[in-house]
Amino acid sequence: MFLKSAVVAIGVIFAPFMAHACELHMKPDVEISNPYARSSGPKAKVGAAFFSITNHSEKDIRLLAARSDVAARTEIHSHKMTGDGIMQMFQLEEGILIPAGATHDLKRGGDHVMLMGLKESLGENANVAVTLVFEKAGEMVVDIPVDLSK
Numbered sequence: 001m002f003l004k005s006a007v008v009a010i011g012v013i014f015a016p017f018m019a020h021a022c023e024l025h026m027k028p029d030v031e032i033s034n035p036y037a038r039s040s041g042p043k044a045k046v047g048a049a050f051f052s053i054t055n056h057s058e059k060d061i062r063l064l065a066a067r068s069d070v071a072a073r074t075e076i077h078s079h080k081m082t083g084d085g086i087m088q089m090f091q092l093e094e095g096i097l098i099p100a101g102a103t104h105d106l107k108r109g110g111d112h113v114m115l116m117g118l119k120e121s122l123g124e125n126a127n128v129a130v131t132l133v134f135e136k137a138g139e140m141v142v143d144i145p146v147d148l149s150k
């Protein structure tokens with residue numbers, strides 16, 4: 001009887017550590033490089049963030065969503081060419097799949113994180129914290145420098 005409750009107690013003590021170790025283990029599998037954010041000017045109500053995602057794991061991962069406190073809404077977008085030669089943005093409802101071992105670039109004219117309803121302007125040299133939500137691989141906060149020159 002005593003033994004059983006001791007085992008249970010050990011399980012409770014170790015569970016949070018195990019969860020934490022697992023989370024740490026997942027993070028190095030996803031690498032974010034060359035991040036920057038921009039908007040068209042100080043009065044712009046929308047901005048966008050760009051970066052490259054490298055999946056170092058042996059499983060496909062999916063960037064499902066993004067969040068940021070700087071914007072009322074944060075969405076994952078892409079561009080497509082309409083029939084009359086105009087580039088139009090649309091939301092990637094299913095996010096972005098990054099195959100095992102692959103790098104996916106979010107870039108101007110392509111996929112991007114859209115910051116809609118900016119609460120304040122994206123100031124040069126400021127940082128924007130964006131939380132990236134991955135399917136299975138969990139969440140990751142990225143500090144993205146604002147670069148209006150790009």
Ligand SMILES: [Cu+2]
Pocket residue numbers: 048077078089090112113114
């Ligand atoms: Cu967009």
